[in-house]
Amino acid sequence: MRLFILSFVLGLAAATLGPQDSNLRIVFKSRKYQRAGSSSPELWEIRPSDLRRARLSDPKQCAPNPPDAVTDDVIQWRHTMELKFAGKGRLPAWAPDGERLAFVDADYRQLLIVDVLFDKILAAVALPERSPRWNYPQSLSWSPDNRNILAGSEAGTSDSHFEEYWLLHIPSAKEMMFQSPPGAGLNRRDWRYAGGGNEARWSPGGSQIVWSTPRSLAPLGRIHVWVVHLVLVDVATLRQQVLTSGLSYESDHAWCESRVSGA
Secondary structure (H helix, E strand, C coil), rough: HHHHHHHHHHHHHHCCCCCHHHEEEEEEEEECCCCCCCCCCCCEEEEEEEEEECCCHHHHHHHCCCCCCCCCHHHHHHHHHHHHHHCCCCEEECCCCCCCHHHHHCCCCCEEEECCCCEEEEEEEEEECEECEECCCEEEECCCCCCCCEEEEEEEECCCEEEEEEECCCCCCHHHHHCCCCCCCCCHHCEEEEEEEEEEECCCCCEEECCCCCCCCEEEEEEEEEEEEEEEEEECCCCEEECCCCEEEEEEEECCCCCCCCC
């Protein structure tokens, strides 16, 4: 049985390998408002390293890679593990290496991390303290390099909903296993506030995150229009860089691993 599980783990871990983040682009749709006439979304790409933008006439030039295929056996095994470990927990999130499962307890107070291969709880970390920047968890995701977890908290209004994002650095499974007690090195103070936005997307290497800003109303002549821009966050420093500007509405952002001719 152990060999059967390890075969899943190796297959899932291999699928996470990708190019260095410095060579990536971000592809997105942008609707630029104008005073007269209608406007429609156009497909653009932007290179975070120098903010160089290019319009994409052919979406295939920079199409996001399709998600990795997961077999029915893996889906069933994951479902079984989630029931076994998470039970009535919330937001189950698998580490890309397939060895660890993170989830929020039923009371929305703790983040738990378990090693599914060794049937062991590695950490139970209190979630950020209740504050204007933390309400209750709404999303949970691992970085592709297995080193961080991004948690999103419900925020905003019905007209401008967004999430307050918090980052937690996660030691390796081996490091956590040999702590006494396991996960003893993690506590509530280790959460780092990263900012507010929507649709956070990890870069393939796990060093950056791109998300969209909460939408806001901006004047355009006698009317107001909803404006949304893209923000790039460096995971190590939490430095934010606004990638777009002006009277526009950006959406459907994704990381792009292919090169555009002439870019």
